[in-house]
Amino acid sequence: MTDIRYLTSEDSSIYRAFLLKGIHKELEVFAWKLQNDKCLVELNIQKLLSSQTSDYAVLGAFEQDELVGAATLIHKQKYSLSHKAIMENMCVQGHDDDSRDHISKLLMRHIFQICHDKEIEILLTSLISNNISGKVFFSNLNFDTLFLEEHARKYENYYVDEHWLIYYFKDNDLELFN
Numbered sequence: 001m002t003d004i005r006y007l008t009s010e011d012s013s014i015y016r017a018f019l020l021k022g023i024h025k026e027l028e029v030f031a032w033k034l035q036n037d038k039c040l041v042e043l044n045i046q047k048l049l050s051s052q053t054s055d056y057a058v059l060g061a062f063e064q065d066e067l068v069g070a071a072t073l074i075h076k077q078k079y080s081l082s083h084k085a086i087m088e089n090m091c092v093q094g095h096d097d098d099s100r101d102h103i104s105k106l107l108m109r110h111i112f113q114i115c116h117d118k119e120i121e122i123l124l125t126s127l128i129s130n131n132i133s134g135k136v137f138f139s140n141l142n143f144d145t146l147f148l149e150e151h152a153r154k155y156e157n158y159y160v161d162e163h164w165l166i167y168y169f170k171d172n173d174l175e176l177f178n
Helices: 009-023 037-042 045-049 097-117 132-140 173-177
Strands: 002-006 056-063 066-074 084-092 122-128 144-155 158-168
Touching: 002 097, 009 045, 009 056, 009 066, 009 084, 045 056, 056 097, 066 097, 084 097, 097 122, 097 173, 122 132, 122 144, 132 158
Parallel strands: 084 122
Antiparallel strands: 002 056, 056 066, 066 084, 122 158, 144 158
């Protein structure tokens, strides 16, 4: 059984180790911002998982106390931005495609539930332009392609292009997961 819960500062070491697996291509990554170890150094995991931070929610998927999936929802509470959120650093591990798909959909169902509860109208995410499986996954959840951002990120001497995707919430969004 897979349980989804918010990660806390007590989870920082297992979360960091999990993200390292994603960087080293040991996980299925979707909305991924971490291309190398330097990116992980920049990511302030303690702050991200702190109960004092209200703009970030990091969800973890657990199977028998092992972290097998994670996703971050960024929701700025500012007056003019509170209607939208951004999801990033979604990654999962599993022994086969079906288990990875199951974990991914559970995470997304929880993301959608949080968005519904907070009355978020728009969910944005981006993925590296060559992440075909990620594009298919989000397309199956009715995300639309917003645009291609060329040279979106620069790592050492190479650039990465990102496709930005958008989802407009409606009343029956959670039915996608039934």
